[in-house]
Amino acid sequence: MSFREKHLWVSIVSSVAVWGWYFWFVARHLAAGWRTDDHFTATLSLAFLGCLILVVLIEAVLTFIATAITPKVERKMKDEREIHAALKASHIALMALIGLIFCVSAAAWLAGVVDDNMVGGRAVFSVNGNLMVVLANVLLACLVLTELVRAGVTLMLLRGLR
Incomplete structure (x- = not known):
């Protein structure tokens, strides 16, 4: 296995x-009544920062190991x-x-249309800090999925091109 393939597997x-x-943790908090939880934003922020630090450390350590076991020329x-x-x-x-x-x-557009025109305004989908945190996590999920697609397709192509 080449160094690039090892690095893709690490990722x-x-x-x-x-x-x-992290997303299991988010889903659990969403199911537990996130709209009324005063600590929702703080809890998810700490979990996000912890996961970000953890993923950087795991990738750094595993990449170091992959570097150590791969010949320099390769x-x-x-x-x-x-x-x-x-x-x-x-x-x-x-x-x-x-x-x-x-x-x-x-x-998001459809939720706004339904909220303003069909349901009757702010009572249902009022925008607050918790809702913005949920939206930020949805966007983060999009980025994580995209990175997994990139790494997975690269790995698939490298294995298929041998």
Whole structure:
């Protein structure tokens, strides 16, 4: 397995483990009545910062290990197939990100239309700090999914091009 493939696996495993736990944590708090929880924003902020630090540490340690067990010559080389696979995967991930952001935007617009025109205003979907935190987490989920798509497609292409 090349150094690039090892690094992609590090990215996939650390992202799935850490961000998977984080979004499970968010979902649990959403199910527990987030609209009335005074500590919702603070709780998720601390969990986010902890996960961000954790994913950076895990990736740094595992990348260091991958670097240590990979010959120096192999780490420096980047052949055409790796460049081509990374370019294709980045394009696919960009299209996925555009689609996800469009869906989030459409859902936010629809919620506004339903709230203002059909339900009767602020009583149902009033925008508060907790709602903005939920929206920020939805956007974060879009970024995490996009990164997983990029790493997964790159890995798939590298294995398929052998």
